[in-house]
Amino acid sequence: MSNAGVGRGGTTPPERPNRLTESFTMKSAFPNIPKIRFEGPNSRNPLAFKHYNADEIVEGRTMRDHLRFAVVYWHTFRGTGSDPFGAGTMQRPWDDGSNSVANAQKRVRAAFEFIEKLGAPYYCWHDRDVAPEGRTLAETNRNFDAVARVLREEQQRTGIKLLWGTANLFSNPRFMHGAATSCNADVFAFAAAQVKKAMEVTHELGGEGYTFWGGREGYQTLLNTDLQREQAHLAAFLHLAVDYKKKIGFKGQFYIEPKPKEPTKHQYDSDAAACLNFLREHGLLPHFKLNIETNHATLAGHTMQHELEVAGTAGALGSIDANTGDELLGWDTDQFPTNIYLTTYTMLSVLKYGGFKTGGVNFDAKVRRESFEPVDLFHAHIGGMDAFARGLKIAAAIRKDGRLADFVKQRYASWDSGIGAKIEAGKVGFKELEAYMLKKGEADANASGRQEYLENLINEFI
Ligand code: XLS
Ligand code: NI
Ligand code: NI
Numbered sequence: 001m002s003n004a005g006v007g008r009g010g011t012t013p014p015e016r017p018n019r020l021t022e023s024f025t026m027k028s029a030f031p032n033i034p035k036i037r038f039e040g041p042n043s044r045n046p047l048a049f050k051h052y053n054a055d056e057i058v059e060g061r062t063m064r065d066h067l068r069f070a071v072v073y074w075h076t077f078r079g080t081g082s083d084p085f086g087a088g089t090m091q092r093p094w095d096d097g098s099n100s101v102a103n104a105q106k107r108v109r110a111a112f113e114f115i116e117k118l119g120a121p122y123y124c125w126h127d128r129d130v131a132p133e134g135r136t137l138a139e140t141n142r143n144f145d146a147v148a149r150v151l152r153e154e155q156q157r158t159g160i161k162l163l164w165g166t167a168n169l170f171s172n173p174r175f176m177h178g179a180a181t182s183c184n185a186d187v188f189a190f191a192a193a194q195v196k197k198a199m200e201v202t203h204e205l206g207g208e209g210y211t212f213w214g215g216r217e218g219y220q221t222l223l224n225t226d227l228q229r230e231q232a233h234l235a236a237f238l239h240l241a242v243d244y245k246k247k248i249g250f251k252g253q254f255y256i257e258p259k260p261k262e263p264t265k266h267q268y269d270s271d272a273a274a275c276l277n278f279l280r281e282h283g284l285l286p287h288f289k290l291n292i293e294t295n296h297a298t299l300a301g302h303t304m305q306h307e308l309e310v311a312g313t314a315g316a317l318g319s320i321d322a323n324t325g326d327e328l329l330g331w332d333t334d335q336f337p338t339n340i341y342l343t344t345y346t347m348l349s350v351l352k353y354g355g356f357k358t359g360g361v362n363f364d365a366k367v368r369r370e371s372f373e374p375v376d377l378f379h380a381h382i383g384g385m386d387a388f389a390r391g392l393k394i395a396a397a398i399r400k401d402g403r404l405a406d407f408v409k410q411r412y413a414s415w416d417s418g419i420g421a422k423i424e425a426g427k428v429g430f431k432e433l434e435a436y437m438l439k440k441g442e443a444d445a446n447a448s449g450r451q452e453y454l455e456n457l458i459n460e461f462i
Contacts, residue, residue, distance in 0.1 A: 029094040029110035030374055035117050036382060047378060052389035054119060058396045059351065067388055068360025070122035070163040073129040075334065075366035076377060077111045082369075089372040099132045101143050105150045112154035118381050122163035124211075124362050127198045128171060137190070141197050148201050155205060163209060163360050164255065164291075164319070165202030167195045170215030170263065180237035181217045181230035181268065188233060195237075196244055203250040208358045209319065210250070211291050212238065213257035218264030231268055235282035242287045253358040255291035255318045258307070260300040262332050271300040272310040279316075289318025293364055294342065295325040295332050304342060308349035319359025320346065322384060336365045336380045340462055343391025344398075351395055361388055394461045403457060407450065414444070 039048035054064040077095075080088030094110035096103050108130070115123055131147035134140040155161065169179035169191050177183050179191035202210050217234055219225040245254070256279065260270040269275050272290055279285040290311040297307040311317040324337045337343060350356065363384050367376045398404055414420045419436055422428045428436075437443075 029113050030117060030378075033117055033375065033378060036119055036378065047375075047382070049382060049389070050386050051393070052382075052385040058392055059399070061355070063389055063392060064121060066355060066392055067385070068122060068163070068356050069120040069385055069388075070124050070360050070362040071111075071115050071118065071120050071381065072362060072364050073111060073123060073125035075364065076114070077107055078129045079366045081367075081372055086369075089369050091372050091374065093374070101132065101146050104131050104143070104147045108147060108150040108154055112158055112160060114377065115160050116158045118378065118385075120160070120381070120385075122161050122208075122360055122362070124163050124165070124364075126166050126168040127194065127201070128168040133172065137193060144197065144201060148205065152205055162202065162205045162207040163362060164211045164252070165198055165205070165207050166211040166213065167191075167198040168215075169194065175216055178216045178218070178230070178264075180234045183224075183226075188237065192237065192240060195241055199241070199244060199250060200248060202252065203248055207252050209253040209255055210245075211255040211257055211319075212241070212269075213291075214259055214264075214267040214269040216264055217269065218261070218267035220265050231278070234268060235278070235284065238282070238284050238288075242284070245287075253318055254288045255359070256288050257291040257293060257296070257321065258300070259293065259296040259332075262299065271297075271302060272307045272316075276310070276314050276316060285316070289316045289359070291319040291321060291359065291362075292317070293321035293323065294337065294346075295323050295334055295364075296321075298325040298327065299330075299332060303345070305345040305349055308346065308353075312349055312353035317350070317353045317359075319356065320350070320361055321364035322346075322361045322388065323363065323365035334365050336363065336367075336384045338383050338387045340387060340390055340394070341458075343387045344394045344458070344462065345391075347388070347391040347395035348398065351392075351399060397461050398458070401461070404454065407454065411447070411449075 033047060037048055038053040039045055039050065040053075041050045043050055052063060052067075054062060056063050058066060077092075079090065081090040082088040092110075095107055111123070127144055130151065131140075131144040134143050151162075169175050174187055174190060175182070177187065180188055182188055182191075199210055217230075219227070219230070241254070256269055256275045258269045258271045258275045259267050261267055268278065272292060275290055276285070279288050290307075292304065292307045292311055294304045297304045300307070308317060308320075322337050323334045324339060324342060325331075326333045326335065363381060365380065365384065367380045371380070415424055419428070419433075423433075
């Protein structure tokens with residue numbers, strides 16, 4: 001998700017949707033849009049998949065099971081299109097623009113009609129996306145329960161499942177200094193109560209995971225920040241969540257979603273390596289995996305592939321927030337992913353580490369402010385799903401071909417026997433290594449890294 005407090009619901013009253021909305025009846029939110037079907041690469045129908053064929057088998061699994069697509073509630077159903085320079089633009093005929101529970105419930109019906117027509121098996125929410133905040137925590141929780149009842153009904157009607165839930169601990173002004181890392185202990189307590197409730201609802205709805213994204217857990221200036229104390233509080237908060245998870249018997253996977261900055265200058269969960277270090281330092285690693293977001297990788301100065309590999313090698317690659325940034329804009333623009341290189345590299349890493357188990361491809365992405373019609377939501381998701389289907393097929397073809405993996409294996413051949421094998425087995429120290437080299441006189445010659453050859457090899461498949 002990106003900056004600017006856009007359409008998070010709950011705290012800032014949503015802006016009135018465009019006037020064209022008045023004619024909406026609850027019969028259908030998308031009356032002119034059929035169920036989206038696979039028509040193959042030759043189709044010219046913008047409302048059809050060209051590559052995502054849910055039942056097609058790739059590497060022994062259906063595309064549906066490989067990709068486990070999820071639609072996000074926040075951008076797709078709460079995004080107004082407002083930005084720091086202007087008001088909302090979105091036409092959302094099913095939404096009366098009010099902050100009422102009745103409107104929130106009506107919105108659930110529209111959301112599930114969308115997800116069902118699209119054919120995505122999962123969705124994700126923040127607590128405050130789905131239900132409005134009340135005047136007190138008790139009233140807020142009642143509102144949440146009232147909307148969760150409709151979510152449950154729609155999940156049962158359609159078979160669509162909750163990939164993960166999360167709590168919005170950043171929109172309400174009470175969280176201005178952070179939530180678990182706030183200087184105000186009452187805010188920590190409020191955040192704990194909120195996460196407790198969000199975990200309970202996730203559990204009741206059969207959620208397969210629960211995500212912690214830093215929100216405002218970071219700092220704007222070190223001049224007013226006790227960094228050690230804030231990080232200790234964050235660790236304590238996550239331990240409390242782990243305890244409560246056990247208490248209620250929630251079996252879903254916990255995720256941490258790295259992001260380096262925005263809204264704060266520096267977020268404590270800045271990238272995959274920082275998250276892993278934090279989790280390890282505080283004894284939390286067994287309880288968490290990472291949810292890697294493309295645009296956050298970019299903001300951290302990394303590629304998505306880098307973040308996936310760092311998570312994957314630590315056995316902590318859990319799920320992905322699939323989007324893309326704009327390198328010229330430099331903030332979390334959360335665009336839909338359409339770049340085939342990006343999806344290919346992403347799926348190469350995902351397949352390499354055994355594919356998604358509890359996680360999936362979650363479109364934490366929003367249509368542009370200028371793409372304000374409901375049909376744009378379909379174009380955006382169809383494009384993202386097709387791009388990932390192509391990435392999956394291309395990655396599988398590259399793996400089947402085997403030249404890339406063979407090259408990497410061969411590149412490290414000196415470690416498979418002789419001195420390399422002895423070093424890896426921990427059988428030699430500096431003394432033995434010196435004796436080895438004194439005898440040999442010079443290291444064996446290096447081989448080319450062949451980067452250009454490998455880049456060309458990838459292009460053979462794209
Ligand atoms: C914000 C994050 C957010 C998380 C869920 O940048 O991407 O949307 O995915 O809180
Ligand atoms: Ni995200
Ligand atoms: Ni984001």
